[in-house]
Amino acid sequence: MRLRWIAVAAACLALAACATTGADTADAERDGRVPYASTYTPRPSAPTLIRGATVLNGAGAELANADVLMRDGRIAAVGQNLEADDGVAVIDGRGKFVTPGIIDVHSHLGVYPSPSISATSDGNEATQPNAAEVWAEHSVWPQDPGFGRAVAGGITTLHILPGSANLFGGRGVTLRPVLGANTVQEMKFPGAPQSLKMACGENPARVYGERNSSPATDMGNVAGYRASFIEAQAYDRRVQAHENGDGEAPDRNLELETLAGVLNGDILLQWHCYRSDEMATAIEVAHEFDFEIAAFHHAVESYKIADLLAEEGICSAMWADWWGFKIEAYDAIRENIPFVHAAGACAIVHSDSEVGIQRLNQEAAKALADGRRAGLTITRAEAWTWLSRNPARALGIEEETGTLEVGRRADVVVWSADPLSTYAVAERVFMDGASVYEPGRGQEHFSDFELGQSYREGAQ
Amino acid sequence: MKFVCALLFAVALATPTAAETILIRDGRVVTNSAAGVIESGDVLITDGRIAALGANIAAPRGARVIDAQGRYVTPGAFAAMSELGLSEISGSGAPNDASVEGGLVAAAVDAAQAFNPNVTAVAVTRLEGVTRAAIAPSGTANMFGGRGALVTLNGAAESVLRPRAFMVLELGETGAERTGSSRASLWPAFEAALRDAREYPGRYRSGQGGAVLNELDAEALAPFARGQGLFLVHVESAADIRRLIRFKRDNPSLRFAIHGGAEAWQVASELAGAGIPVIVDPLSNLPDRFERLSARSDNAALLHRAGVRIAIAPAPGSVDAHQARLALQLAGNAVVNGLSWDAAFAAVTRGPADLFGVGDRLGRLERGYLADVVIWDGDPLDVMSAPTAVLIEGEEQPMVSRQTRLRDRYNPTRAR
Known part of the structure; x- marks a missing residue:
């Protein structure tokens, strides 16, 4: 009995701290700390008021000549003519734009870091099609120079996923790009649920088909998902029964713990799926086993089934214009994002790239402009929901960040100009109300890897 | 009868109408020449060439007038490096002529022989204001990537502008990887290859053969080895670039341009002195390869300031068959x-045209130049902008691609 209570308490703690599933328990008691939990601490911050800016609030509204007050790491007020008390740092926002920090739901920074060599290629545990037991956070190299470049592009939160070689790629992790962090735990977004990366289509069928093993086809992929979820259901039933005082607990199984987490809704499903027919089949699998899909990633054909995605409440994480690099990306159109948005479905701009993550605002701009040319009426403030609120929703952190609503974490970017353009640059980036990036003020960050290289000394 | 009419119509669509006289009126005309930007400028096009530029040009009789309404009117963009036209789809086991496998030929690879003007990427790219491209396959078995071509993106049957226009050469990490895994073996092999090519056909006819090249590759390399063609050299690190500059000093007749050059900013003045231009990628700012440890975002600006001639295109490794149009976004960055x-x-525009030796007819809006002209709905370097009209040698191009057809089929603002 006592053990069970500890397990429940630990599970609650785990959920609060990093939403790991309830199984990693006994160790928690030993040192009073949940293993793998976030140790992220916001940098110290002073109350700060940004005055007179054009604000895109991330929830779809644009406010002209508006002020944003950050206090104690949170958004304290947004409006006009806010009072600045003593001790409040004031930033002149006239002529500038203010937005929530950008959230990238699909990044491999840290798991495929720079420099890219065989020894640093840690993103795909391509040794078996079900690798649900691995966690991307255990591959993240905090010194990846890409984290610093991402912050300079206005990124304040990013989700690191395993690659797409497997049907079940493993658990993803939501991070803060904390510059100078030496542990991944320091970067973990407090309270953010983990995800499970799954993959449709060509990649798993190619990787395993070439080895003459299953899956070698799309139908093999689907059989693989179903077989694993059948196992996970049985495992989960035994866990539940045991917790209700019925029978022995099953031996811990990392793979099945992850899948059970998806069945229970503790772990959010991020599913790599390009084609509309494959997304529709994935939705059938979700119905068969009664779980939810948070988002389809690389969803280049979402525009073909936008109504279905809206009805199912599934987000689509999309590129603005990548296409043609393989046949499942052949029907990509430039209006995918705006068409999904127009259907009332959840549209997200994602990068999947250490280069693209540095300017996701430009990708949103392209999608916005193409949508307008196709005849849609979309405001730039609505377009910003693709970069912050909607990705926050897909990551289960919508109550914490993604908009400038009062009480949210003060993740804020001050842009030099309209950020839906090529020419805007992030002039200030705030994370939890603390200034983490200001070019020209010594806040450009070079990782340990970059220090002392002959070129870097003396470079700006 | 209906069929014949349709056929005639199709033929009419496909037939060049280069003889058409077009006056583009009231544009913000970016000439790329001494004339600079002409506000409220007009551009007169006859017989596929620029006939006149300036203000208030009278429309000749029969001329079609396009009102640019004060918008940007520019030369067509020139993709300085691409695999455009070499595959419909790059991966998925689809046929891909950009990927050369086996050791049959390397230097003799001939991109022009593989270019397909009908691939859908040609129209997709052209819609974005790109009218010409330099193309080459992405890799062979050795340091020679083969002979690239210059192509025109009008989708015409004969749209190779210049075959065998340059020789792709790997003299950095990639070249080393393919040549004994070390630069220490790459350079002697390169120099031996040049000797083989210079002594072609003699040593091959005599039966002696080449030290490192087969006869086909020696023949293909021969003109380049004798200074009659441009080597487009992929190097990234300052050390590799310095080696190339030294080599150029010892072999002044050879012509080099660099593709990549992530660390070129460190040797900018030497490059300017050696007269070696660089095709640079402004998005290349990560130490993602050991030869790019000092990559930085302002490489293009630093090179330009030092007097190095530059063009902008994706870096080696990012070059592909589908996204050449993004060169404009790169330039904006x-x-x-x-x-x-x-x-x-x-x-x-002008930079790639000059670099590939066609700057006397492309890359500028100047009297006598080929009339590759684009009208934009905004600043062409801003991602929010797109062309409203694209002309290639005076022919207005259809603003339709497979992507726009899909867009129109699924557009929620249209009744299905």
Whole structure:
């Protein structure tokens, strides 16, 4: 009995701290700390008021000549003519734009870091099609120079996923790009649920088909998902029964713990799926086993089934214009994002790239402009929901960040100009109300890897 | 009868109408020449060439007038490096002529022989204001990537502008990887290959054969080895670039341009002195390869300031068959990082034309130049903008691609 209570308490703690599933328990008691939990601490911050800016609030509204007050790491007020008390740092926002920090739901920074060599290629545990037991956070190299470049592009939160070689790629992790962090735990977004990366289509069928093993086809992929979820259901039933005082607990199984987490809704499903027919089949699998899909990633054909995605409440994480690099990306159109948005479905701009993550605002701009040319009426403030609120929703952190609503974490970017353009640059980036990036003020960050290289000394 | 009419109509659509006289009126005309930007300028096109530029040009009889309404009117963009036309789909086991496997030929690879003007990417790219491209396959078995071509993106049956226009050469990490895994073996092999090519056909006819090249590759390399063609050299690190500059000093007749050059900013003045231009990628700012440890965003600006001639295109490794149009976004990002707008725009138009030896007819709006002209709905270097009209040698191009057809089929604002 006592053990069970500890397990429940630990599970609650785990959920609060990093939403790991309830199984990693006994160790928690030993040192009073949940293993793998976030140790992220916001940098110290002073109350700060940004005055007179054009604000895109991330929830779809644009406010002209508006002020944003950050206090104690949170958004304290947004409006006009806010009072600045003593001790409040004031930033002149006239002529500038203010937005929530950008959230990238699909990044491999840290798991495929720079420099890219065989020894640093840690993103795909391509040794078996079900690798649900691995966690991307255990591959993240905090010194990846890409984290610093991402912050300079206005990124304040990013989700690191395993690659797409497997049907079940493993658990993803939501991070803060904390510059100078030496542990991944320091970067973990407090309270953010983990995800499970799954993959449709060509990649798993190619990787395993070439080895003459299953899956070698799309139908093999689907059989693989179903077989694993059948196992996970049985495992989960035994866990539940045991917790209700019925029978022995099953031996811990990392793979099945992850899948059970998806069945229970503790772990959010991020599913790599390009084609509309494959997304529709994935939705059938979700119905068969009664779980939810948070988002389809690389969803280049979402525009073909936008109504279905809206009805199912599934987000689509999309590129603005990548296409043609393989046949499942052949029907990509430039209006995918705006068409999904127009259907009332959840549209997200994602990068999947250490280069693209540095300017996701430009990708949103392209999608916005193409949508307008196709005849849609979309405001730039609505377009910003693709970069912050909607990705926050897909990551289960919508109550914490993604908009400038009062009480949210003060993740804020001050842009030099309209950020839906090529020419805007992030002039200030705030994370939890603390200034983490200001070019020209010594806040450009070079990782340990970059220090002392002959070129870097003396470079700006 | 209906069929014949349709056929005639199709033929009419496909037949060049280069004889058409077109007057583009009231544009913000970016000439890329001494005339600079002409506000409220007109461009007169006859017989596929620029006939006149200036203000208030009278429309000749029968001329079609396009009102640019004060918008940007520019030369067509020139993709300085691409695999465009070499595959419909790059991966998925689909046929891909950009990927050369086996050791049959390397230097003899001939991109022009593989170019297919009908691939859908040609129209997709052209819609974005790109009218010409330099193309080459992405890799062979050795340091020679083969002979690239210059192509025109009008989808015409004969749209190779210049075959065998340059020789792709790997003299950095990639070249080393393919040549004994070390630069220490790459350079002696390269020099031996040049000797083989210079002594072609003699040593091959005599039966002696080449030290490192087969006869086909020696023949293909021969003109380049004798200074009659451009080597487009992929090097990234300052050390590799310095080696190339030294080699050029010892072999002044050879012609080199660099593709990549992530660390070129460190040797900018030497490059300017050696007269070696660089095709640079303004998005290349990560130490993602050991040869790119000092990559930085303002590389283009620093090179330009030092007097190095530049063009802008994706870096080696990012070059592909589908996204050549993004050169304009790359150029916009160079502006963000300190390059002037004029220099950035030139780097995706005039710069590549000059670099590949066709700057006497392309890359500028100047009397006598081929009339590759684009009208834009905004600043062409801003991602929010797109062309409203694209002309290639005076022919207005259809603004339709497979992507726009899909768009129109699924557009929620249209009744299905």
